[in-house]
Amino acid sequence: MLLFASSNYLGLATDQRVIAAAQKAAKEYGAGSGGSRLTTGTQQLHQALESDIAEFLGAEDSIFFATGYQANLSTIAAVAGPDTLIISDELNHASIIDGARLAKAQVAVFPHGNLHELEQLLASRVQPHTLIVSDGLFSMHSTYADVAGIQSLATRYQAWTMIDDAHAIGTVGKRGRGCVDLYGFLPDLLIGTASKALGAEGGFVVARQPIIHYLRNRARSYIFSTAPSPITVASVRAALHIVRDHPELVHQLQNNARFLSTVLTEAGLLSRPLDTPIIPVPIGHSAQALAVSEKLRDAGFFAPAIRYPTVKEEEAIIRITVMATHRTEQLRRLADELISILRSPR
Template sequence: MSAPWLAEVAERTVAAGLHRAPVARQANGSEINLASNDYLGLSTHPEVIAGAHAGVDAWGTGSTSSRLVVGTTQAHLDFEDDMARFLGAEAALVFSSGYLANIGAITALVGRGDLIVSDTGTHASLIDGCRLSRARVVVVDRGDHEAVRRVLADRSEPRALVVTDSVYSVDGRLAPLRELYAAAREGGATMLVDEAHAVGVRGPGGRGLVAECGLAGSDGLIVTAVCSKSLAAQGGVVAGSRLLRDHLIDHARTFIFDTGLNPAAVGAAHAALRVLMDRPELPLRLRSNAQRIAAALGAPAPDSAVVSLIVGDPVAAVTAAGICRDRGVLVGCFRPPSVPEGTSRLRLTVRADVDEATLDLVADVVRDALAEVGRTDVETVR
C-alpha cells in the first residue's frame, strides 16, 4: 500500500521518537534480559520445556480448530481444572491469549444499555474490550474507589461491570482491590480483575493479589490471567463460577470463533503451574530481586516485579534503552501511547532466576545510561 498519508504518518511518528521496530533476540544471545515478562525465569526451565514437548507428542503442533469444534483436548480441560483450583475459583476457561480473554469476557458480560466503570491504568486489552462491548464506559482515576462508588450510585443502567488491573503493568503499582470490590458490590456491579502481572508475583504461593486480599472465589468477582508471563508460555484464562464458564463458552466471540490454544503452550503452561506450586518461594525471591535493583537505582521499593524509571522525553528513553542494549542489558522502553505524554520510561522487569551480582551489574549499566541522556539524579526517577 503506497497511500501518501502513510508516509506522512510515518514521518511524524519518527520525528516524535515514537517509531517502533522489533529487535530480534538470538537463540545464543548473551544479553541480560530484564525486558521480558518471564518473571519466574521458567521459559527455559527443563520441566516447562518438557511439558511443551509432551503436548506436541500427544496432540501435534496445533489445536486444528475452534475449541467448540475439535480444538479442545483433555490437556486443555486438565489445565483449566488446575488453574481454577490454584486461583481459588470454581472453574476456568482458557483462551488463546490474554488479550482475547479480556475482550471475550467483557463483551460477553455487558453490551448496549449496560455500564462499565474502568480506570486510567487499565491494559489495552481491557480498554478494547470496553470499546467493543458497546456499553457506556465511564473512566475514573486509577484506583479511585470513591469515584467508582459515585458512578455506580448515579447510573440508570440495570447492569454494571467494574474493570481493573490488580498490578498496573506500566509501573507495577497495586490497585486497592478490597475497596474497589466493596464499591462494586455496594453498587450492585460485577468486578473483573486482570491478574496478568500478579499471578506468580503476589499472593500466597503466587496466587495473585485477589487471593492476597482474601477475595478469591468471592461472589460477583471474575479473574483474568495470562500464561505468557509467570507461566512462561502463551494463552489467557478467565476464572470464576461454573455458570460464568458456561456463559463464556456460549457467548464469548473470542472463544467461539478462535482456534484453540496450541498443545505446546497448554503443556508448557501446565508444567510451569506445577513448578510454581512446588516452589512457592519463587515469588518471594522475585520481589526481593526487584527491591534490590530498585534500591541500587535510588527508586522506590516496588510492589511487584516492575521497576519503572521515568526519563520523560521519548527520544531520550529510546537512546537510554539502546545504550543498555549495546552494553549487554535488555530493558523495556515505554513511550506514548503506552504511557502518558512526558512520562516515557525505562521499564525493568526483574526475574526470580537472576543472581545478585547480575542485578548489581544491571543497575550500573542502567545508571550510566540514564546519566548519558541527562538523568544524573537517579533518586528523582520514579
C-alpha cells in the same frame, strides 16, 4: 546482553520441565488441536488445565483462551451490553478498552486508582447493570489496584467486578496468586495469562461455574477460534504445577525485585522499593529515555524506553523487568550502570 525487558518473569519459558511436557504432548497428541473448543478441539489436556487453574486460584471453574487479549475482549463483550455501564480505570490494558467497545456498552473512565471518583460514577449511574474493570498490577506503573476497595464499592452499589491479573499471577503474593493472595477473595471475574510468569501463551478466566458455562457458550473468540494446541496446553499446565509446588521461585523473583528497586531508591531514582517484577524508572522526555536505553544497550543491558502513547507525554520511563533467574551481581551491575548514566552530565 542481559535481558531486563521480558515478561518471562520466572524463567519458565526455558525450564526443562516445561519443554519436556511440550515435547511429550506433541508426540502423544500432535502439533495442533484440530478444531474449535466446541467441536473437536477440546481434549483431556484442556479440561485438566482448566481444572488445575481453578484449583490453584480457589475458584469453582475456569475457561482457557488462546491469548490473554482474547480472554479480556470476549469476556467483556459476552457479559456486558448496551444496558451496561462499564467503569474502567484510565490505565487499563488495551484489550479491556477494546472489549468495552465491542460490547457496545456505556463506558465511564475514572482516574487511576481513585476510588472516590469511582464511587461518584457508581452513585450517578442510570444503567441497570454495572461492571467495574481494572488491571490488578498495572504493567507500566507497577501500581496495584485496591481490589478490596473496589469490591467494597461494587457490593454497596450492586455491581460486578473484573480484575485483569495478567502481570500478578506467578509474581505477587506468597503463593503467586496475585489478588487472591493479597486480599483473600476472588472478584466476580478474574483474568490471568500464561504468557508472562508461566512462560507460555494463552489466557484464562476464573469465576463461578454458571459464569464460566455462560462464557463457553457466548465468548466468541472461544467459540470461533481453533483451540490452543496440546503443546501450548501441556506447557502451561507444567508451568502452573511448578508455581504451585515451588513458591520459593516466586519468592526469589520478589527478592530480586526488592533488591534492585532498593538500590535504585537509595540512589534517588525511585520513590520507594518495589516487590513486583516491573520497575519503572522515571525519565521524562522521550528523547532522553531513548538515549538512556541506548547507553544501557551499549553497556550490555536491554531495558527499553517506554514513551508516548504507551505512557503520557513527558512521562517516559525506562521499564525494567526483573526475572527470578537474574543473579544479584547482574542486578547490581545494571543498577550501577543506570545510576552512572543518569548522574553524568547530559
